[in-house]
Amino acid sequence: MNTDSRNLMTENEKQLKSMIRMVTPPDFTFAEKAQKRWNSIAHPLHSLGKLEDLVIRAAAIQGTDQVQFEKKCLVVMCADNGVVEEGVTQTGQEVTAAVAENFLTDKASAAILCKKAGAAILPIDIGVARETSLRNMKIAPGTRNMAKEPSMSRDEALRSILTGIQLAGELKEKGYHVLATGEMGIGNTTTSSAVSCVLLGKNPEEMTGRGAGLSSVGLRRKIDVIRSSIALHRPDPQDPVDVLSKVGGFDIGGMAGIFIGGALYHLPVVIDGFISGTAALLAARLCPEAVSYMIASHVSKEPAAVQILEALNLEAHLTCDMCLGEGSGAVVLFPVMDMALEVYRRMSTFEEDDISAYEELK
Template sequence: MLYETLSQIKPLDRELMTSVKHRVDHLIKPQGSLGALEDIVVKLSGMTGNPFPMTDNKAIIVMCADHGVCDEYVASAPQSVTLQQARNIPRGLTGVGSMAKQSHTKLYSVDIGINTDFEDTYIIPHKLMHGTNNMRKGPAMTREIAVKALEIGIQMAYHAIDEGANILGTGEMGIGNTTPSTAILSVLTGQSPFEITGMGANFPADKLKHKATVINDAIVLNKPDASDPIDILAKVGGLDIAGMAGTMIGGAAKGVPVVIDGFIATVAALIACELSPSVKDYLLPSHASLEKGAKLATDTLGLEPFIHMNLRLGEGSGALLAFGLIEAACYMNKEMITFDEAGIGIV
């Protein structure tokens, strides 16, 4: 399923983008005066094949999973918080959950690897493992599981789109997940974990060297192949990261824009784009995360975030905030008239 889906990703409609840009340039405003909003709607038209794209049916898919590397004391919160927050998200009780109410965004909370068995009708069950293995002692998961996690992300993107979503956002909930994210980023960029390891969810600054050592040990032990994104996921990745990468691939295959959240989602985007560079055409950034490795991740991906609000929560919260700006761009394109339509000649 993974490789069939990758083969379905089409190039952007560049001819339509040129046409839409010409019209946007002649809307009744100074050319370029709405900045990134203009760029967003031009890119959306290329993704969707629609000169007047809309993003009014919003959905965020939150991948929830635990990480065995937490056995190495790399997180400030207990792993039980993963399940607690996975339950709270679709009930509207977390950061992304509360803001989803305001923006009328549908939330999908997916158990792709929580380390506890439970029943909850609010959570979509796709458990592949009871959390990944401790990557400091061996591979986080098998290659087969990594592929399955990517495919669950694809399936969830398809499911949300089938239920009417015309824009997706990626979110995650997994205590300790900045550790595998940093490991992946280190492998892909060649940067030392000692240079890019950050605080995650308020991990004490005086223990960051230990966290970086754990990441470095995992990379040295498992020797992930930097040219093989699935090998990287399997050896030092996470189920939530793989699931988000799959969501991006699924959205791209359906011609539906996917908004990247913060640091962890951006690392997932790097994996998705390693599998197919065409995925990047269907991604929109959201915010500049305060996590230490975030700027390296966004620079490596090559998509400039347009929200600067000192965010670092995760859950999809930054992607959700970006939805409002993206929808504003769509309404600008749809509702504004051109100088010609207004009967005003441009001097």
Template sequence: MADDLSIKLAETIKKIKPFNEESASLADHHSDRLTKPPGSLGKLESIARQLAGISGQLWPDLSRKAVIVMAGDHGVCEEGVSAFPQAVTPQMVMNFLNGGAAVNVLARQAGADVVCVDIGVNADLAHERLVCRKIVRGTANMAKQPAMTREETVQAILVGIEVVNEQVKQGFRLFGTGEMGIGNTTASAAITTVLTGLSPEESVGRGTGINDAGWLNKVDVVKRAIELNQPDASDPIDVLAKVGGAEIAGLVGVIIGAAANGCAVVIDGYISSAAALVASRLAEQSKPYMIASHLSQEKGHLKLLESIGLSPMIQLEMRLGEGTGAVLCFHFIDAALHLMQEMATFESAGVSKG
């Protein structure tokens, strides 16, 4: 069973096509013909170039976009690492499904769908809009044992891939990553520590808003979890299984699945970036398909992004998660495409070129 799952994951990774440098160069050429100094639109020009290279089209149709919110609980909450109780996870899932969370508000503004997936919530949830793909009922406490088995981890990655495949069949071509899971910044910090070499003091942040004593405890929990489980930094799935979470694994699948379908995926904050780091180690060819949205207030986020080779579009001092930063950046992606399509060229406008 485990071998079959791993083969399925490997087959998906093989489907990821190389970045199309020819299309990207055509986008550069067109951008340089527009009525502006070369490079003056900064990252908007870079985004347009990247989207052309991802899609193989100069102006891809990205009108149908979705943020995929993976939800799961964490056994490590037993260690007092969060300012909020674990019961908040299922409560917030229902809030997403009823359209009342921040990500729902921002998604409506951006013309995007919110796809909420129960991949590991420790509760029985039912809603007509909930995508039920439960792999575990919360992870085990990683400070006492591995968070998940390797088989569960690969299953969760495949769930993310399957959810993207389903959305692509419905016509979606741009994806954002979102998550919900009390305790998941602790798991993300542990993943970051193992895969980047940062110390727990550098990778552990305030999460839901813990105080100094809470932060010291969280650092200690990450240290203990790594010492106990000895995750293998050369094996991203081992790291994800031992100190990760089901929703993080699901997001790894979302990222790999988007790349395999030739779609851009906008990475949200710290937790999503930890998933992006794992995805980049599993499938290096997925990196050109990733767009970093924002710089979170979580302590290790910038170094985490740098280790992947990503640069965030915006810095708004956010640390909410849910996919909020990713959805905000859908607007910048739309802007980049509109500029490239609608601006006059020097020739068509009769403007002298410098």
């Protein structure tokens, strides 16, 4: 934490720390009960692999072996990034607002997937440069250009995280059982690479990909901007809020808040790809227990995605070579979760079928 923050902790800082202190671990006694239920079902032990793990993990998180996935919601954090000025993207900021509006009309990829998966979608304007029809929780009309100055103030970073926690609480009150994280913001693979570089102590070359189709020249420019921005601001890897404020984005902060809120309100939260994973990593550095409430959906093609999941000690359930963002990969996992739960609930047991149960062999 920087010196002025040590000397004077703001109300937002106090609020975030208070919420993090209230986070408790999942109840693993219900995970054991769910495991016993799976073992009683008339199928070879552990033969559904990670599908079984999904239900077992959710039982601990939800605090019941009567797991529910019926009400699912994808929260999409939409925000612009000032670093776009440096030519690190193929398109301009105007695309952020255009795609964000499409979430409301089922024209965006994630919205179409949500409709098919029977999930709600909640797009949030947490920092789009233009005015939108989305729910307005705007911290500012985009971040500043991190190549020249910090992306945001420390208080703005804190507010973005608290916004995500607030939304998780609202969705819990509305009866949702599972949340997923998504984003929309031109330039956010640049900010995500910068944040993940600092938090993992990696070089930009290891953590930076082509995003939405950069050329080799564009990729080199992007790497150089990330390296110079980190060198300019020297974000403190031991202070995640400092990292977010100097080289991050409002969407990353908002999603980090969703992950912390999931832990606070005992909701499983599904990670999407690289950008969502960066937010999960940030949340984990702020609140280590939050990892127990996370579910990894897929492995993004972005080069840093695997390293982030390894740092979180999480395994993805899907390998689809996706890198679309928006929460698309997280939503693709929803039907798999539903199918796993259907088997868990409905399949007959060895006893009901009068079959000798499989034994756990060592």
